[in-house]
Amino acid sequence: MCGIIGYIGDKKASEVLINGLSHLEYRGYDSSGVALSYKGEVEIYKAQGKLINLIEILKTKEDICSKSHLGIGHIRWATHGLPTTLNAHPHTCNCKSLTLVHNGIIENYQELKEELKSKGCTFVSQTDTEVAAHLIAQEYGKTKDLLCAMQNAVKKIKGAFAFCAIHKNEPDKIVVAKRNAPLVIGLGDGENFIASDIPAIIEYTKKAIYLSDYQVGVVTKNDVKIYDKDDKLIQNKVENLPFEAIAISKMGYKHFMLKEINEQSDVVRNVLSSKLVSSSENVVLNEFKLSKEKIKKITRVQIIACGTSLHAGLVGKYIIEQLAKIPVDVEASSEYIYRDTIADENTLVIGISQSGETADTITAIKQAKEKGSHIVIITNRADSTMARLADSLLPVNAGIEVSVAATKSYMAQLMSLYLLSFYLSEQKEIKEYSSIIKNLKQELIELPNKIELITQNPQNIQKIAKKYSSYKDFIFIARGINYPSALEGALKLKEISYINATGYCAGELKHGPIAMLDENMPVLAVLNTGIVYDKVLSNCEEARARQAKLIGVTNHIAEKDKGLFDDLIIIPQISDMASPALNIVVLQMLAYYIAEYLGKDVDQPRNLAKSVTVE
Numbered sequence: 272m273c274g275i276i277g278y279i280g281d282k283k284a285s286e287v288l289i290n291g292l293s294h295l296e297y298r299g300y301d302s303s304g305v306a307l308s309y310k311g312e313v314e315i316y317k318a319q320g321k322l323i324n325l326i327e328i329l330k331t332k333e334d335i336c337s338k339s340h341l342g343i344g345h346i347r348w349a350t351h352g353l354p355t356t357l358n359a360h361p362h363t364c365n366c367k368s369l370t371l372v373h374n375g376i377i378e379n380y381q382e383l384k385e386e387l388k389s390k391g392c393t394f395v396s397q398t399d400t401e402v403a404a405h406l407i408a409q410e411y412g413k414t415k416d417l418l419c420a421m422q423n424a425v426k427k428i429k430g431a432f433a434f435c436a437i438h439k440n441e442p443d444k445i446v447v448a449k450r451n452a453p454l455v456i457g458l459g460d461g462e463n464f465i466a467s468d469i470p471a472i473i474e475y476t477k478k479a480i481y482l483s484d485y486q487v488g489v490v491t492k493n494d495v496k497i498y499d500k501d502d503k504l505i506q507n508k509v510e511n512l513p514f515e516a517i518a519i520s521k522m523g524y525k526h527f528m529l530k531e532i533n534e535q536s537d538v539v540r541n542v543l544s545s546k547l548v549s550s551s552e553n554v555v556l557n558e559f560k561l562s563k564e565k566i567k568k569i570t571r572v573q574i575i576a577c578g579t580s581l582h583a584g585l586v587g588k589y590i591i592e593q594l595a596k597i598p599v600d601v602e603a604s605s606e607y608i609y610r611d612t613i614a615d616e617n618t619l620v621i622g623i624s625q626s627g628e629t630a631d632t633i634t635a636i637k638q639a640k641e642k643g644s645h646i647v648i649i650t651n652r653a654d655s656t657m658a659r660l661a662d663s664l665l666p667v668n669a670g671i672e673v674s675v676a677a678t679k680s681y682m683a684q685l686m687s688l689y690l691l692s693f694y695l696s697e698q699k700e701i702k703e704y705s706s707i708i709k710n711l712k713q714e715l716i717e718l719p720n721k722i723e724l725i726t727q728n729p730q731n732i733q734k735i736a737k738k739y740s741s742y743k744d745f746i747f748i749a750r751g752i753n754y755p756s757a758l759e760g761a762l763k764l765k766e767i768s769y770i771n772a773t774g775y776c777a778g779e780l781k782h783g784p785i786a787m788l789d790e791n792m793p794v795l796a797v798l799n800t801g802i803v804y805d806k807v808l809s810n811c812e813e814a815r816a817r818q819a820k821l822i823g824v825t826n827h828i829a830e831k832d833k834g835l836f837d838d839l840i841i842i843p844q845i846s847d848m849a850s851p852a853l854n855i856v857v858l859q860m861l862a863y864y865i866a867e868y869l870g871k872d873v874d875q876p877r878n879l880a881k882s883v884t885v886e
């Protein structure tokens with residue numbers, strides 16, 4: 272998953288491309304590159320590492336930067352070949368007349384490469400993309416037309432791609448193509464933009480065309496032409512883009528992650544607004560398209576997701592099973608696929624994804640769709656591929672999330688899952704839970720203020736973060752509905768600080784992980800008053816007996832038990848069932864401040880990318 276960008280118009284192409292790429296860094300940041308065109312000549316500049324390295328190079332290329340008004344650019348998350356300058360995009364053919372940037376994976380690149388080699392092509396990089404550059408150039412040799420060359424080439428390519436190509440002989444256009452990788456064309460006045468995602472172009476235009484799979488397009492200064500898979504000219508809908516440029520600003524925060532953690536109280540208000548009006552009224556969920564009769568026939572729920580979204584799904588399991596009395600399986604998308612999963616028309620399949628572009632989840636959703644299951648998509652991106660696969664789309668509207676570590680999108684996903692479980696229970700008319708649901712609704716309504724009590728008082732968490740930032744390992748434990756909090760807390764810590772952190776259900780500690788415990792292994796326990804409170808407390812005793820340092824995150828601790836812990840973080844009063852939404856804020860902040868003390872690149876941790884569009 273990489274980011275691609277293209278520009279044609281009167282502005283300095285280099286400035287638009289670099290600005291756009293800076294908003295696509297969440298998609299990868301191993302290397303970057305641009306191709307700038309001027310009167311048929313194309314100059315390519317690439318740099319290994321962060322975008323800043325490319326910016327430094329371009330500072331020395333004032334001449335072409337001031338003249339070029341057409342260009343394409345790329346930011347890479349390496350799949351084929353090391354993250355070197357050589358493997359950075361754009362790539363070209365041997366005569367350097369065609370230049371290409373690519374997001375995706377060309378699955379048959381080996382066989383295409385052999386064929387192209389036998390025709391005299393020589394390769395300089397280890398990438399799959401270079402194969403496409405040669406292939407399109409070969410087709411250009413036959414057709415002398417960039418559009419036709421692209422149309423012919425994509426028919427020979429297996430896999431996923433979003434392409435932007437330019438050719439020296441046709442210096443007034445950018446040709447694009449898409450299959451299973453996002454691509455949007457921003458429409459301006461006398462200028463047009465191409466990007467993998469909206470943030471890259473939102474400050475220039477609010478109107479755009481989304482390319483669908485198998486479409487190819489020709490973008491000039493004043494026109495956009497789109498062709499379908501049969502090469503027939505078609506008209507795509509012009510859409511209004513959903514974001515404001517302000518949404519991608521740090522707004523004075525040191526990192527996007529901290530800003531996004533602090534936005535969570537508003538995210539909760541946002542998700543609940545108009546759906547949860549009061550604790551005594553039924554949830555309004557018009558987006559859920561199954562009739563009451565069909566809801567009553569649901570025999571099982573399958574939740575499929577990856578990473579943080581998977582952890583939200585695990586919380587969903589607890590609340591849906593408890594309130595709607597439907598058995599729920601939660602599975603990593605990458606495990607759901609490549610086996611004969613049991614799902615039918617009475618299975619409700621819920622795909623959860625911040626980006627809506629995660630390849631594993633898209634494949635899993637398509638698989639379930641073929642079996643006739645009703646597909647619910649919970650996503651932060653109503654404009655995403657997954658959203659378009661949904662039978663019922665529950666957009667979570669957390670606002671654009673820039674930091675690679677997901678925070679506010681997790682909160683929004685949790686809220687959607689609470690709403691969905693209330694809705695299912697209410698539609699099934701399960702009266703015995705109505706008072707539990709009523710209380711829970713009231714708790715969610717009060718949740719934003721409680722989140723703010725945590726985010727606005729970070730001092731204790733900061734102090735604890737500093738104290739533990741030198742440890743190399745961490746264990747997170749919890750039970751019941753907070754077990755996913757332990758998993759998510761550990762994930763947050765490891766992905767931004769590179770500390771080896773593992774989440775366990777507390778009861779499992781004694782079945783193996785306890786062997787790891789000594790004074791060098793801090794244990795963080797999430798314990799909320801409720802059915803498992805005493806059990807987790809006992810697990811803490813076990814850890815303490817092995818001299819592990821103990822941090823407790825809790826809404827209540829008796830005076831007599833305080834001495835058990837080295838450090839305590841007390842959260843506002845909350846029921847066990849609603850508590851994952853508060854506990855996670857503490858764990859996100861702890862991870863954030865530890866990484867910050869360690870001087871890590873919080874928003875762009877190594878080896879990661881926000882949108883994982885490869886399986």
Ligand code: AGP
Pocket residue numbers: 577578579580623624625626627628629632675676677678766879880881882883
């Ligand atoms: C979250 O902090 C991670 N960076 C990652 O686990 C992420 O949640 C995962 O890749 C799934 O992404 P999605 O929600 O966009 O599908």
